Amino acid sequence: MKSVVQKSPIPSNHVFIAKHLNESIFDPNWHFHSEYQLFMVLKGTGTRFIGDNVKPFKAGDITFTGPNIPHLWRSDVESNTENRKNGCEGIVVYFNEKFLGESLLQTEETIRIRRLFKKSLRGLELTGNTRKTVKKMLSKLLTMKGFDSVLELLKIINKLSQTTDIQPLASPGYVNTLKEGDTVRMNTVYAYVMKNFTRKMSITELAELTNMTPTSFSRYFRIHANKTFSEFVSEIRIGHACKLLIEKKLTASQACYESGYGTLSNFNRQFKALTQKTPSEYKRQFEMK
Known part of the structure; x- marks a missing residue:
């Protein structure tokens, strides 16, 4: 198991680091670090955890996370060895706030960037035309060297600071x-839930898994996940159902039972509570794109 707080991935003689990831799965460990991180998924699907936010991920997604916010991209293929050959692909960029210099960050010209950095402590997801633009900029950044690459990173940060096509992920109080x-x-719990969410899971079995009493586990999980265990399981199930509706083109009834729900009425209620749409409305919005 990797350490929760990893050593800086940025060499001391570099301003930032940009990598093209091409792995069987993305890093499956729940972790955090002191760097800002830009991450774009080029290939792969799964479930993304940022702070207390849980959401499916797919190719084209771009997120920006600030220092020390826990995160994890758990790939769908992780438990299926046969599918690992298809792999996951992405671009990740790490940088420290100090590369801009403390004096520069205190100026009037960088007020938007200061606000962006503050917002990133909740994790941010890009949407709309900005996502398309930044996708091209990140791909270009990988090919650049020297100070030109630094200028391109600054352009990306500036673009993020100016756009309204950006949504916070973790809740305000996280x-x-x-x-x-x-x-x-928490890694143990997440891995167990991802393998077993399609069946009924009791607090007792999770408590035994983590060597805690049921009461202690419930309290522990709520403190660290900022939600109850049942709310967490619902998010995983509904996220899975969303993928089944869009990618597998299943009906609401099929997605309901394949996501671990026993009744369609409960599924519909939970689905609307989390997505603000009915399953049919959710499916329709993607069919129109």
Whole structure:
């Protein structure tokens, strides 16, 4: 198990680092680090965890996360060895706030960038035309060297600071309370839920898995996930149902039972509570694109 707080991935003689990832799966460990991170998915699907936000991910998604917000991209193919050959692909950029210089960040000219950095502490997702523009800029950044690459990164940051095509992910009150031992335990819980969410899971079995009493586990999970365990499982199930509706083109009834729900009425209620749409409305919005 990797350490929860990883050493800086940026060499001391570099301003930032940009990587093209081509792996069987994305890093499956719940972790956080002191760098800002831009991440674009080029290939692969799965479930993304940023702070207390849980959402499916797909190719084209771009997120910007600030320092020390826990995150994890759990690939769909992780539990299926046969599908791992298809792999996951992405572009990741790490940089430190200090590369802009403290004096520059305190000027009037960088007020939007200061606001962007503050917002990124909740994690941000790009949408609309900005996502398309930044996708091209990130691909270009990979090919650049020297100070030209630094200028391109500054252009990307400036673009992010000016756009309205950006949405916060973690809830406003989210605070990272995790320590290394907590992260190992939460990784265990997340992995177990991802493998078993299509059946009924009791608090008792999760408590046994983590060597806690049911009451202690419920309290522990709520503190560190900022939600109850049942709310978390619902998010996983509805996220899976969304993928089934769009990618597999299943009916609401089929998606309901394949996502672990016993009744269609409960599924519809939970689906609308989390997406603000009925399953048919959700499916229709993607068919129109």
